[in-house]
Amino acid sequence: MSDVRTKYKDIIEFYKTKNIAVLMGGLSSEREVSIRSGENVYNALVNLGFKVTKMDVDANIARKLIKDNIDVAVIMLHGKYGEDGVIQGVLELLGIPYTGCDVLTSAIGMNKIITKELLKAKGIPVADYVVLDPSNPDKSFNDILSLGLPVVLKPVDEGSSVGVEIIKEEDQLKGKLRNYLRRHPNSFAEKAIIGTEITIGVIGDQKNITILPIMELRPKKEFYDYEAKYTKGMTDFVIPAEISKEQEEKVIEYTKIAFKTLNCRGVVRFDAIISKDDGLPYFLEVNTIPGMTETSDIPAMAKAAGMSFEEVVLKLLEYVKW
Ligand SMILES: Nc1ncnc2c1ncn2[C@@H]1O[C@H](COP(=O)(O)OP(=O)(O)O)[C@@H](O)[C@H]1O
Ligand SMILES: [Mg+2]
Known part of the structure; x- marks a missing residue:
């Protein structure tokens, strides 16, 4: 720890006077993971001697950030509204600097x-894929078969393997696809590597x-x-x-x-x-x-x-x- 304090002396000096918020929790399917990530990062910041507040993210986040006079945000959100440019956009609008990628990179x-x-x-190299059409399960079925099994079904914009399924057999695909498309209307099939x-x-x-x-x-x-x-x-x-x-x-x-x-x-x-x-x-x-x-x-x-x-x-x- 003392090595780190010497190596990062200037950064520690700069951030010592700042009000830091760790943004965590949030509204995505990865909420629980985000809370675990956020707690760890919060504890590390406290150990380093910074002024830190934990903030759960919902529609009131802008008000909370303003009320607590936050100078900089450490974003420990995963998934929708946290990793996709949305919270980054809110912070841009409020003029609060934040960790990680900008709005565009996050969205992409x-x-x-x-x-x-x-x-x-x-x-x-990226694996071949087909985009699935929830309004046309039969076409999606044929498109997947033309890729060649095994394939992996995946939501376009989730994380933590939420909604990821490996399909090895045609029968398995037949049994699952309609239901999968209902649960994950924005998804694709990728050749399994x-x-x-x-x-x-x-x-x-x-x-x-x-x-x-x-x-x-x-x-x-x-x-x-x-x-x-x-x-x-x-x-x-x-x-x-x-x-x-x-x-x-x-x-x-x-x-x-x-x-x-x-x-x-x-x-x-x-x-x-x-x-x-x-x-x-x-x-x-x-x-x-x-x-x-x-x-x-x-x-x-x-x-x-x-x-x-x-x-x-x-x-x-x-x-x-x-
Ligand atoms: N094309 C693929 N072939 C084989 N396994 C895959 C493939 N795509 C995903 N997986 C498996 O699913 C996991 C999650 O997929 P990934 O694309 O990393 O999405 P995320 O981590 O955002 O949920 C991977 O770590 C891997 O184990
Ligand atoms: Mg992954």
Whole structure:
């Protein structure tokens, strides 16, 4: 801790006099995760000696921020209204600086299809997909079959694996699709990539990018679903990932391109799977506000890089745009 205090002396000095709000909870399906992330970040900020308030986010958030004279917001929200540019827009309007990506990058990052199209345009491998039409389940069914099974069904704009389902058999798809489309009208089907699942943590801005050691995820369940993500012991983390040197270099090269293309800022995370068929890293998505829970990826990767949780939190502050 004392090392961190010396290394980040200027940042600590600057933020010491500021009223900091940790925005957490919120209205998305990832509310519980956000509360866990928010509590951890709040505790770290308190330990560092800052003036911090926790704020749950609802339609009254602007009033609360004004009433408490908040100078800077640490956004620990995941999903809708928190990670998608909405709260970022509110903060812009109020003139309150905030952690992480701006409105546009947040909005793009929340939409897995737009993200994929942008990465694909830059030559980064992404899995083939079809957009599902909730008003036409039969067409969606045929489109999915033309992709070739297995596929993964996914909402366009959720996180934490909410609504993610792997489909291996035609019968299974037949049984599930109508109901799936009712529950997730804005969704797509993506070709399943079989191979090594990795996640890549990135810290920085457009001038300065640090990539944390690449981490391999070995969930004990079929894939990295909600339970595997947030239950201790349900996923083994392997750092560094057991991938070849060439694969690692490719992943780093693509990650830098992706970070630049999406105009990212702060602490973000990309998820990818290295296909056992062609050895290429297929990028799944960007997380513009990655989880900071006890079982989350970023704290584990940071630790492997010799960074404490407090240091990650200081990095969030370091990259706030004033
Ligand atoms: N195309 C795919 N092939 C194989 N597994 C996938 C694929 N897409 C997603 N998954 C599995 O589902 C998990 C969640 O998917 P992801 O696209 O990262 O969405 P999110 O984490 O935002 O819910 C991944 O970590 C992975 O385990
Ligand atoms: Mg993911």
